[in-house]
Amino acid sequence: MKLINTYDVLVMGAGPAALCIASELVQHGLKVGALASHSPEKPWPNTYGIWAEELESLGLASLLEHRWENTVSYFGNGANEKGRKSVSHNFDYGLFDQSVFQKALLDKCKDLAWFIETAQHIQYKDQITEVICTSSNLFRARVVIDASGHRTPFIKRPDHGAVAQQAAYGIVGRFSSAPVEKDQFVLMDFRPDHLSKSELKEPPTFLYAMDFGEGVFFVEETSLACSPPVSWSKLKERLFSRLSKRGVFIEETIHEEHCLFPMNLPLPYLNQPLLAFGGSASMVHPASGYMVGALLRRAPALAKELANSISQKPNLDSAKLAKRGWQVLWTPELVQRHRLYLFGLQRLMSFNESLLRNFFTTFFKLPKKDWSGFLANTLPLPKLILVMIRLFFISPVQVKLGMIGLVSHNK
Numbered sequence: 322m323k324l325i326n327t328y329d330v331l332v333m334g335a336g337p338a339a340l341c342i343a344s345e346l347v348q349h350g351l352k353v354g355a356l357a358s359h360s361p362e363k364p365w366p367n368t369y370g371i372w373a374e375e376l377e378s379l380g381l382a383s384l385l386e387h388r389w390e391n392t393v394s395y396f397g398n399g400a401n402e403k404g405r406k407s408v409s410h411n412f413d414y415g416l417f418d419q420s421v422f423q424k425a426l427l428d429k430c431k432d433l434a435w436f437i438e439t440a441q442h443i444q445y446k447d448q449i450t451e452v453i454c455t456s457s458n459l460f461r462a463r464v465v466i467d468a469s470g471h472r473t474p475f476i477k478r479p480d481h482g483a484v485a486q487q488a489a490y491g492i493v494g495r496f497s498s499a500p501v502e503k504d505q506f507v508l509m510d511f512r513p514d515h516l517s518k519s520e521l522k523e524p525p526t527f528l529y530a531m532d533f534g535e536g537v538f539f540v541e542e543t544s545l546a547c548s549p550p551v552s553w554s555k556l557k558e559r560l561f562s563r564l565s566k567r568g569v570f571i572e573e574t575i576h577e578e579h580c581l582f583p584m585n586l587p588l589p590y591l592n593q594p595l596l597a598f599g600g601s602a603s604m605v606h607p608a609s610g611y612m613v614g615a616l617l618r619r620a621p622a623l624a625k626e627l628a629n630s631i632s633q634k635p636n637l638d639s640a641k642l643a644k645r646g647w648q649v650l651w652t653p654e655l656v657q658r659h660r661l662y663l664f665g666l667q668r669l670m671s672f673n674e675s676l677l678r679n680f681f682t683t684f685f686k687l688p689k690k691d692w693s694g695f696l697a698n699t700l701p702l703p704k705l706i707l708v709m710i711r712l713f714f715i716s717p718v719q720v721k722l723g724m725i726g727l728v729s730h731n732k
C-alpha cells in the first residue's frame with residue numbers, strides 16, 4: 322500500500338454533493354483532498370431541475386439554462402370529464418445548466434488535490450481515517466466525507482425493509498406535434514384518459530415535461546415512489562401510450578434518461594466516524610425527490626463546523642469530528658421534519674391514482690409559500706406541522722381517510 326497524502330478533510334465522489342461540500346470546505350483554508358472514480362470534469366449524467374426561487378434566495382439564479390414562467394400540472398379533475406383543465410402554479414421552475422453549475426463549483430475547488438481513485442475499504446487508525454483504494458493507494462484524513470451517492474457501502478444505516486424508489490423514463494426529442502404547450506413546464510400530468518381499467522389499478526405514474534425551445538421537448542413518465550420500483554419498460558410503454566392518445570409521435574430521440582433513486586432511504590446512524598453528504602446522507606427530499614437546493618443550502622454550515630472544530634481542537638479524532646458534522650447536517654429539527662415527510666410519503670404510497678389526483682389537487686390549493694416551502698423543505702418545523710394540519714382539513718373526506726390510514730386504496 323502506498324500512502325499518497327494526509328488531509329484535514331477527504332471528500333469521496335464527484336457528483337453535485339461532493340462538489341458542493343468540497344467547494345465550501347476549501348473556502349476555510351483547510352487542507353482538502355478529493356477522490357472519485359472518474360474525473361470531476363466528466364459531465365454529470367442527470368438533468369437537475371429546481372424551483373427558481375430556491376436559487377434566487379441563494380443568489381444563484383444565473384446557473385439556470387432554462388426557466389419557465391408557465392408552470393402547470395394536470396390532475397384530471399378539470400373542466401370536463403377528461404380533466405383538460407390545468408392547475409397553474411404561478412411559480413417559476415428551472416433546469417440547471419449542467420456545465421455552468423459544475424464549472425462554478427469546480428472553479429471554487431481549483432486549489433484542491435483531486436485523485437481518480439475508487440475507495441474500496443475504510444478503516445480508523447491512530448484517531449484518523451484511512452481510505453484504501455482499488456489501486457492500493459492509501460489516503461489519510463482527520464475526517465472523511467462520503468459523497469459517493471446513495472449506493473455507498475460505507476455508510477451504516479438501520480434496515481427498515483424495502484426502500485421505495487422513484488423511477489422515470491424520459492426522452493429529449495422532436496415530436497410530430499408539441500407534447501406540451503409552447504414555453505410550458507408541466508410538473509405533473511396525472512390525466513388518466515389513456516389508461517385501461519386494469520392499468521388504473523397499477524401503481525400511478527405521471528408525465529413530467531417541458532418545452533426546450535426550437536422544436537425540442539423533454540417528456541418523462543415518472544412514478545413518485547414505489548417498492549418494488551415501476552420498471553423502465555413499463556414507464557416507456559405508458560409514455561408512448563400517453564403520447565399516442567394525444568396524437569403525438571416521436572420523430573427524433575436526442576437523449577434518453579433512465580432515472581432510479583431511493584426516496585425513503587433510512588437516515589444514517591449519526592454516531593458513525595465517517596461523515597456523509599448528499600445521496601449517501603439520505604438528503605433526497607422524501608416527498609419530491611429533489612436534493613440539489615438542499616445541498617447548496619446545507620453545505621456552508623457543515624463546512625464551517627468542520628473548519629472550526631479542526632482548527633480549534635487539534636486533538637479531536639475522526640469519530641468526534643464526524644459527530645460534530647452529523648449534528649449540524651442532521652439537526653434534531655431536520656430529523657423531525659424528515660420523519661414527517663417519510664410519514665406523508667408512506668401514506669401517499671398507499672393511494673390509488675384517483676386518490677393521488679385528489680390529493681395533489683388539494684395540495685396545490687395551499688398558499689404558494691406553503692406548498693413551495695413544503696417541497697423545498699424550508700418551512701420551520703412548527704410551520705410544517707401547521708401546513709400538514711391545514712392540508713388535512715381542506716382535503717376531501719376520502720383523502721382524509723387515506724391520510725390517517727383508515728383506508729388502503731392501492732389494494
Ligand SMILES: Cc1cc2nc3c(=O)[nH]c(=O)nc-3n(C[C@H](O)[C@H](O)[C@H](O)COP(=O)(O)OP(=O)(O)OC[C@H]3O[C@@H](n4cnc5c(N)ncnc54)[C@H](O)[C@@H]3O)c2cc1C
Pocket residue numbers: 333334335336337338339356357358359367368369370371438439440441468469470471578579580581582598599600601605610611612613614
Ligand atoms: C436521473 C435522475 C434525475 C434526478 N433529477 C433531480 C432533479 O431534477 N433535481 C434534484 O434536486 N435532484 C434530482 N435527482 C436526485 C439527486 O439530486 C441525484 O441523485 C444526485 O445526483 C445525487 O448526488 P450525489 O452527489 O449524492 O450522488 P451522485 O450524483 O450519484 O454522485 C456520486 C459520485 O461518487 C462517485 N463514486 C461512487 N462510488 C465511489 C467510490 N467507491 N469511490 C470514489 N468515488 C465513488 C461517482 O463516480 C460519482 O461521482 C435526480 C436523480 C436521478 C438519478
